[in-house]
Amino acid sequence: MHATVSNDVPSAERTAEAARNAKDTRDDRIFGWVLKACALLVLLALVGAAGSTLWLGWDAFHTFGFGFLTSATWDPSNDQYGALVPIMGTVGTAFIALLFAVPVSFGIALFLTEIAPQWLRGPVSSAIELLAGIPSIIYGMWGLFIFAPFVAEHVKPWLMNNFSADPPDGQVSWLVQHVPWIARFFSSEYPFFGAGVFTAGLVLAVMIIPFISSVMREVFQTVPTRLKESAYALGSSTWEVVWDIVVPYTRTAVIGGIFLGLGRALGETMAVAFVLGNTFKFSWSFLETGSSIASTIANQFGEAQGLQRSSLMAIAFLLFVVTFIVLLIARLMLRRLKTKEGK
Amino acid sequence: MVAVSLFGMGAAQATDITGAGSSFVYPVLSKWSASYSETTGNKINYQSVGSGAGIAQIKEGTIDFGASDAPMSGEDLAKFGLGQFPSVVGGIVPVVNLQGVQAGQLKLTGAVLADIYMGKIARWSDPAIAALNPGLKIPDNKITVVHRSDGSGTSFNFTNYLSKVSPEWASKVKFGTAVEWPAGVGGKGNEGVSQYVRQIPGSIGYVEYAYAKKNSISYAQLQNASGKWVQPNAETFGAAAATADWASAKDFNVIMTNAPGDQAWPITATTWIIMYKKSKNASHTKVAFDFFKYSLEKGQSAAASLDYVALPATLVQKIEAYWASDFGNK
Numbered sequence: 257m258h259a260t261v262s263n264d265v266p267s268a269e270r271t272a273e274a275a276r277n278a279k280d281t282r283d284d285r286i287f288g289w290v291l292k293a294c295a296l297l298v299l300l301a302l303v304g305a306a307g308s309t310l311w312l313g314w315d316a317f318h319t320f321g322f323g324f325l326t327s328a329t330w331d332p333s334n335d336q337y338g339a340l341v342p343i344m345g346t347v348g349t350a351f352i353a354l355l356f357a358v359p360v361s362f363g364i365a366l367f368l369t370e371i372a373p374q375w376l377r378g379p380v381s382s383a384i385e386l387l388a389g390i391p392s393i394i395y396g397m398w399g400l401f402i403f404a405p406f407v408a409e410h411v412k413p414w415l416m417n418n419f420s421a422d423p424p425d426g427q428v429s430w431l432v433q434h435v436p437w438i439a440r441f442f443s444s445e446y447p448f449f450g451a452g453v454f455t456a457g458l459v460l461a462v463m464i465i466p467f468i469s470s471v472m473r474e475v476f477q478t479v480p481t482r483l484k485e486s487a488y489a490l491g492s493s494t495w496e497v498v499w500d501i502v503v504p505y506t507r508t509a510v511i512g513g514i515f516l517g518l519g520r521a522l523g524e525t526m527a528v529a530f531v532l533g534n535t536f537k538f539s540w541s542f543l544e545t546g547s548s549i550a551s552t553i554a555n556q557f558g559e560a561q562g563l564q565r566s567s568l569m570a571i572a573f574l575l576f577v578v579t580f581i582v583l584l585i586a587r588l589m590l591r592r593l594k595t596k597e598g599k
Numbered sequence: 600m601v602a603v604s605l606f607g608m609g610a611a612q613a614t615d616i617t618g619a620g621s622s623f624v625y626p627v628l629s630k631w632s633a634s635y636s637e638t639t640g641n642k643i644n645y646q647s648v649g650s651g652a653g654i655a656q657i658k659e660g661t662i663d664f665g666a667s668d669a670p671m672s673g674e675d676l677a678k679f680g681l682g683q684f685p686s687v688v689g690g691i692v693p694v695v696n697l698q699g700v701q702a703g704q705l706k707l708t709g710a711v712l713a714d715i716y717m718g719k720i721a722r723w724s725d726p727a728i729a730a731l732n733p734g735l736k737i738p739d740n741k742i743t744v745v746h747r748s749d750g751s752g753t754s755f756n757f758t759n760y761l762s763k764v765s766p767e768w769a770s771k772v773k774f775g776t777a778v779e780w781p782a783g784v785g786g787k788g789n790e791g792v793s794q795y796v797r798q799i800p801g802s803i804g805y806v807e808y809a810y811a812k813k814n815s816i817s818y819a820q821l822q823n824a825s826g827k828w829v830q831p832n833a834e835t836f837g838a839a840a841a842t843a844d845w846a847s848a849k850d851f852n853v854i855m856t857n858a859p860g861d862q863a864w865p866i867t868a869t870t871w872i873i874m875y876k877k878s879k880n881a882s883h884t885k886v887a888f889d890f891f892k893y894s895l896e897k898g899q900s901a902a903a904s905l906d907y908v909a910l911p912a913t914l915v916q917k918i919e920a921y922w923a924s925d926f927g928n929k
Binding site: 401558 | 648649650651652655743748749750751758772773774775776777778779780783784785786787791794795798799800
């Protein structure tokens with residue numbers, strides 16, 4: 257009796273354990289599938305969105321061929337479309353935005369993690385996060401009513417006096433006389449008008465600073481205090497600690513943050529539509545008006561039909577392509593940095 | 600008060616109808632529908648999604664009426680079994696930023712306006728402008744042209760006018776909700792254009808009359824088709840609606856710009872309401888006609904308060920006759 261029981265219990269326990277193991281394996285597998293489905297969903301959404309814009313824009317690609325990429329015409333009444341000006345506008349405004357946003361964000365993040373007194377960190381961080389929450393139409397209105405007139409009155413005349421071949425004060429600067437090509441980037445058909453690629457880039461910079469700086473701040477905080485304190489103990493200055501310890505330690509995440517901001521700058525619609533001037537004339541100048549892909553779509557989609565609608569879809573697909581190329585460049589840069597590190 | 604609530608209960612089977620399209624007509628349409636549903640209990644849901652989208656939706660039959668700033672062609676109407684009629688009139692005015700020039704002082708002809716928008720007249724001191732404005736002191740600014748950047752009915756009517764007065768515009772630029780502008784910069788919406796014009800000395804733009812009035816930007820007077828100088832206001836917009844050539848057009852397919860008549864403002868626009876001639880939903884169509892009858896006959900003051908002009912009585916009669924003949928609505 258006793259023996260059977262003692263034999264019986266472990267076997268029951270064993271079957272229970274086996275059942276539990278089987279259940280765990282099954283649950284694990286289901287959990288794995290769910291996670292895989294989540295990840296695939298993102299991929300599916302991306303491929304679906306890119307695919308549907310390509311499909312709806314096929315008519316335009318088919319009609320204009322390769323010329324669609326190189327033509328600066330956008331003529332709805334004669335049904336002739338080209339993507340060159342919107343692509344240049346998108347890349348140009350995003351470039352200017354990064355040019356200003358990256359150093360400023362770097363400064364903000366360093367100040368908050370390394371230099372600022374404890375009591376100041378909270379309020380400044382919340383202020384930056386609040387900036388990220390402002391809807392883009394508000395930035396657009398601010399840009400149109402306040403910032404563009406400010407640029408026209410104070411910033412643009414200075415830039416044109418120093419860098420353009422046709423300055424308002426009539427004196428062509430030394431720089432322009434001696435450096436070829438530079439004047440080409442600073443010409444302007446409407447010298448007294450604030451809107452343009454440069455202004456749009458600055459508005460975008462203000463919009464992406466919160467994104468980049470909060471990512472930078474988060475990752476700067478992850479640098480082990482041990483490392484920094486060792487460096488300080490060896491007599492490094494704050495700048496040396498930052499440049500030689502903090503930045504290398506966080507480089508990948510910092511670049512990730514920059515590209516998060518860049519992604520927003522490339523796709524920003526409303527703010528840009530108000531301060532870019534919305535013209536379809538090709539120009540190398542930052543001070544000229546232009547168009548971006550997103551603003552063109554926002555401006556024209558409501559009333560577009562036929563080939564015009566298809567062309568708008570086609571440039572939407574090109575925005576995917578531009579973003580993809582930019583990300584690819586970022587990856588390659590990171591890889592090169594890593595191989596250099598190895599040597 | 601009691602009467603109103605009783606009436607409300609009486610109309611317990613209130614019908615909701617849906618329309619979509621032009622944003623030009625949206626303010627006045629929503630004012631009309633508010634006062635209409637107060638008296639009848641029926642609700643009009645209107646989505647201001649743009650004329651193109653309104654036409655697309657009525658073609659698919661997902662809404663009870665569409666509204667478009669450009670008339671549909673006879674072929675398209677016949678193909679889908681649709682009919683259209685005008686609803687309300689508004690004016691589009693050229694606005695300028697010239698120091699010392701007051702509202703309504705500057706005189707422009709259609710031909711000069713077209714040359715300015717082509718970039719052929721580039722300075723305000725141009726002899727063509729001076730000849731029209733003897734005695735008016737115009738500062739010698741460079742002209743900056745401002746146009747709409749978004750596809751819009753305002754641009755449609757403005758470019759249509761320029762096509763009618765300038766053969767060169769008609770052959771090179773043509774007209775539409777968006778065109779390839781030969782010169783100038785694009786502002787988004789009426790507010791974008793009026794803001795650009797205020798910021799740039801020597802600029803010229805075009806906006807709906809209400810915007811020019813509200814923002815007190817100085818507008819120009821124009822020479823109309825019969826050679827008379829006219830100021831933009833309710834009388835001249837109404838005159839254009841009355842003298843436009845409705846009689847010879849089927850389905851009111853007339854773009855009102857450059858209308859004949861001594862008093863007519865040359866850039867006057869309307870929004871067409873588009874509906875199925877053979878009703879797809881009888882009770883909804885009945886409410887829709889009831890609503891438009893109410894707005895055409897009793898909506899004048901609501902329209903005037905928003906700087907639109909209600910259609911002249913002669914035109915309203917024509918529209919109601921059209922309803923009876925083409926839609927079978929008596």
